[in-house]
Amino acid sequence: xxxxxxxxxxxxxxxxxxxxxxxxxxxxxxxxxxxxxxxxxxxxxxxxxxxxxxxxxxxxxxxxxxxxxxxxxxxxxxxxxxxxxxxxxxxxxxxxxxxxxxxxxxxxxxxxxxxxxxxxxxxxxxxxxxxxxxxx
Numbered sequence: 001x002x003x004x005x006x007x008x009x010x011x012x013x014x015x016x017x018x019x020x021x022x023x024x025x026x027x028x029x030x031x032x033x034x035x036x037x038x039x040x041x042x043x044x045x046x047x048x049x050x051x052x053x054x055x056x057x058x059x060x061x062x063x064x065x066x067x068x069x070x071x072x073x074x075x076x077x078x079x080x081x082x083x084x085x086x087x088x089x090x091x092x093x094x095x096x097x098x099x100x101x102x103x104x105x106x107x108x109x110x111x112x113x114x115x116x117x118x119x120x121x122x123x124x125x126x127x128x129x130x131x132x133x134x135x136x
Contacts, residue, residue, distance in 0.1 A: 011081045011111040014051065018078055019126060021045035022115055026122040035088045038117045039075055042086065046078060053078045059106050074103055083112040092116050092127065104131040 025041045039055060046053045059072040076084040085100045092114060100112045109131060116125035 009079055009081065014079045014082045015111055015113060015128070017049055017051055018042075018046065018082060018084055018113055021049060021051075022117075022126070023122055026117055029117075031088070031118045031120065033088060033117070035075075035086050035117070038086050038088060038115075042084070043076060046076075051078055052080070059103060061106060072103065072106065074107070077109075081109065081111065083107065083109055085112065085114050087114070087116045087125075088118040089116055090118065092125070097127070097129070100129050101131075104129060 022038075022042055022045075024045050025038060029037070029041065043053050043055055054077045055075065057074040057077045058069060059074055061068045061070050061072070074083050075086045078084060083100065083103050085096070085103070087096060089096075096114060096116075100114045104110070104112050111131070112129040114127040114129065115122070119125035
């Protein structure tokens with residue numbers, strides 16, 4: 001009996017699923033809660049939809065061949081493909097954007113989502129970041 005081929009997810013497909021799950025969370029909870037609340041609820045929604053995610057993933061820095069744990073943590077890593085950084089702030093600032101770009105560079109991942117849940121309409125709080133091709 002032939003088995004069905006395993007389908008490999010793309011970062012774009014995973015990104016779409018993350019945004020859909022985040023919209024559900026935001027619709028249920030609204031703005032104004034702690035970042036940690038949205039992280040746990042988003043991870044739960046992703047799990048219900050059949051996606052694997054890890055929270056607070058350590059991100060080491062390598063310098064001169066030495067692995068250094070400097071305390072960098074990815075809020076959510078979904079399907080080992082997409083980095084999600086969640087915020088609950090008045091406005092996304094350049095430092096938040098620099099953070100996700102740095103995480104993409106350090107991890108070698110190609111796609112990241114920066115999501116600010118402290119907005120009336122979540123679509124206004126989502127920014128997508130793509131790691132440039134020369135970065136590794």
